[in-house]
């Protein structure tokens with residue numbers, strides 16, 4: 001699912017809020033792996049969308065190695081793979097939410 005759908009009308013705010021929440025919990029000595037996982041997942045999805053939009057705005061130049069956007073377009077999907085793929089992140093987040101809040 002595109003992150004913008006998850007984030008609703010305030011794209012970018014969802015993962016920022018999750019990141020701040022995770023950092024506050026960590027600072028307080030608590031566990032913050034779910035919040036950090038949510039922030040990572042949402043930020044990676046959003047990054048991919050933003051970079052794709054930017055590539056389109058650049059038109060043909062976006063495809064040229066002369067411009068930074070070409071590298072960003074190649075690198076952004078890596079955020080959905082490295083250090084836990086988006087699919088695995090979603091599974092872990094879902095399992096933890098069911099465990100902590102499910103009946």
Ligand SMILES: Cc1cc2nc3c(=O)[nH]c(=O)nc-3n(C[C@H](O)[C@H](O)[C@H](O)COP(=O)(O)OP(=O)(O)OC[C@H]3O[C@@H](n4cnc5c(N)ncnc54)[C@H](O)[C@@H]3O)c2cc1C
Pocket residue numbers: 078081082083084085086087088
């Ligand atoms: C440029 C780059 C740098 C990297 N750097 C590091 C590093 O520094 N340190 C490090 O430890 N690793 C690193 N990696 C490895 C990276 O963490 C793994 O590629 C990543 O965890 C996915 O593992 P995999 O490639 O074995 O894919 P697989 O585990 O084979 O997964 C393939 C696809 O299937 C999906 N999938 C797998 N299992 C399930 C499931 N049960 N349910 C649903 N979907 C599933 C995955 O989400 C993925 O889309 C790097 C990878 C790349 C490309």
